[in-house]
Amino acid sequence: MVEKVLKKDHKIHAEMTVLNIVSKHRKTEAVFKNYDKKAGVCICCHALFESLSKVALRYGLNLEELLEDLEDAVRE
């Protein structure tokens, strides 16, 4: 799963922590906010130090979709 989503040209990958993503790419905060409802918690409050793969697993999120949305925010 992780290998599948590790794309060369991508700035975000599944093993990055939420903290390292929002610190490097400020616009991604809005993406996480959009996922709060699906996750049932505020991701940036409760999972700041977790990797994306762990966040997806714990809160039942689609990792590939989340990665795509984060990449889109970074590209904007």
Added chain:
Amino acid sequence: MSTRAIKYLNKKGINFKVVEYEHDEKGAEFAARAIGFPLERTIKTLVVDLGNKKYSFALMPGDKQLSLKQLAKVCNVKRAAMVDTATAERLTGYLVGGISPFGAKQNLPTVIEKGLLKFDEVAINAGQRGVMLIMTPGDIVKALDCEVAGIVQ
């Protein structure tokens, strides 16, 4: 048990209680659960970049998200941003998951969320993964000469 944070507080004559737990996960949520303390009273210590190589600590309730906009306003800077793990560890000398505002490598200014002051006691990291301190929020303000402000979203 002694950490740089504990030594710092002892030197200042501040009262606190040390609580240890088995550290399996980083973050206030796990720590709160492990020590049986409410998450809203378990402080997460965040390191924030204020620009021009200036940084600060933001002490937040475990269940809330930091408003970088508010923090920037409080610190009189244009923009604030979270620092990444490596920078937080370099500035504090602590490992993420064990970052304490007390006894950090660099003496950073500290802003504490005002909502925390309503509690009799709060839990805050002792500078080592798996070690928390229980103390009054007033003593945190005293120990760090914190600015008290509304910084949650």
